[in-house]
Amino acid sequence: MNIIVCVKRVPDTETRIRVGGDGQSIDPSGVKYVVSPYDEFAVEAALRLREANGAGEVTVVTLGDDASQDALRNALAMGADKALLLQGEVTQDGLATARALAAEIGEQDAPLVLLGVKAADDDQQQVGPMLATLLDRPCVTGVSNFELKDGVAVCRREVEGGHQEVEVDLPAVLTITKGEFEPRYASLKGIMAAKRKPLDKKEAAVAESRLRVTTMELPPEREGGRIVGEGPDAVPELVRLLREEANVL
């Protein structure tokens, strides 16, 4: 069974963000980019399924510019079989992204499509369920573990206060969260092999973003740094401040 995993190239979560000269996007200089951590869980899940089944291919797909090939190569180094770069602009308009992905994925013979539950940059948690809706396939979000049984994906879904067991028939779309699928590190052999694996490029039809960014700013600095005191003796004063000054107790 073939599996498609959608990934996104994002700034490393430890990176400090600066606003670029246009006032609408980040300054990319000095920023280290990585595969969005949740997408790595999805790649790991796909690789484990392929290894268990002993058949089928794992294809990683991304929408982006040429630099996004890094993310694809990383996934190939982990063990994916082939990659597809859909060339087009990625914006905050997740529906435009989902449409571009759906146009391609709808043509592929891949009954299982996996994504990270959210991207670590825009953090909107929307492309997976949008893609599924556009493809008219069921979607389970926030899946921490799943297995396939006779064409049914049996998923453990993390929800408030606990977890659900949710079943959907394939073809289906699952968005993966932290749980069972701790991603493997790419081996040196994997990194070398990735260079020879097929990475296709294709022009994508991406609609113009209908979420138009007008400004980007850094958050105001918090005026922190007020030390109330040292040790337990400072607690009564802290509680007084919380009650009388901050008015939160």
Add this chain to the structure above:
Amino acid sequence: MSDVLAVVEQKDGALRGTAREVVTAAAALAAELGGQVHALVLGGPGTADGVDGLGAFGAEVVKVAEHAALAEYHPDGYAAVVSRLAREGGYGAVLFAATGEGKDLSPRVAAHLDVPLAADVTGLTVDDGTVVATRPIYAGKAFTQVAVEASPALVSIRPNVFQPAERAAAGTVETVEVTEDSSTWPTRVVSFTQTGGDIPDVAEASVVVSGGRGMKDPENWALLEELRAALGDAAGLGASRAVVDAGWRPHGEQVGQTGKTVAPRLYFAIGISGAIQHLAGMRTAGTIVAVNRDADAPIFKVADYGIVGDLFEVLPRLTEEVRSLRDGA
């Protein structure tokens, strides 16, 4: 002139805390757009009995879609009903809460309606008829202003950010017929296993008590839980990435860029040094309190109030003081 639809959540027939926030945000938008607020609640039979309070937060009409198959959140069913009603109502904007349920539902509705979704926003204005949302990105390391150039403008709002405002008014309750056939909904929810106890999710709690590596051992979370309990029913538990990675706490409690971004009224960072990705996830909290042994820890740079010291001495004292304050109140 256009009306605004506020999609609100119930649990076991009672409205969720975010319902008032969504209706309040919708009322502010509706005033700018020159329309009314319609609140929409989906639930099982009898849901209508508990929803009339929404009028006091700005809903002129409260629509209730009651059906046995809607008693619990169902992704396909809720998306179908909300999409149909949003389409029929010709709304200028549709608002959701960016809760676990809202984050699952709203993108499906967006795709059904063929409009974009501005997710997890922390501010809303109207500029010349266009809804403009404030969207944190990189888990709050930066903020963007985003013009939503579609109708209806779909938005999910971050819990605890939009303060509910009461007004002297009452809404009328209307029951909406559910014509959808639940047998065609492909997703099958087989079971729910409760693990977290009955405390609010960290992303929705109005008070959060978070612990980090300074807690030293998962057993010591009992101390945090005591403080949390002393702070009341609206308080939740959070955790740093380090302790989640160590397996001490579940990922659902993780605050930060690879966890949840939170905006509670009051945030306690206990034994958390303050890695950049953690600070990003909680910096929009109202008031931040830090307790840490290391006076140079980065957490003190964002904390409104800090205590430098051994948390195992400070924490029990803090719990005791909070408890006596609340007992006295």
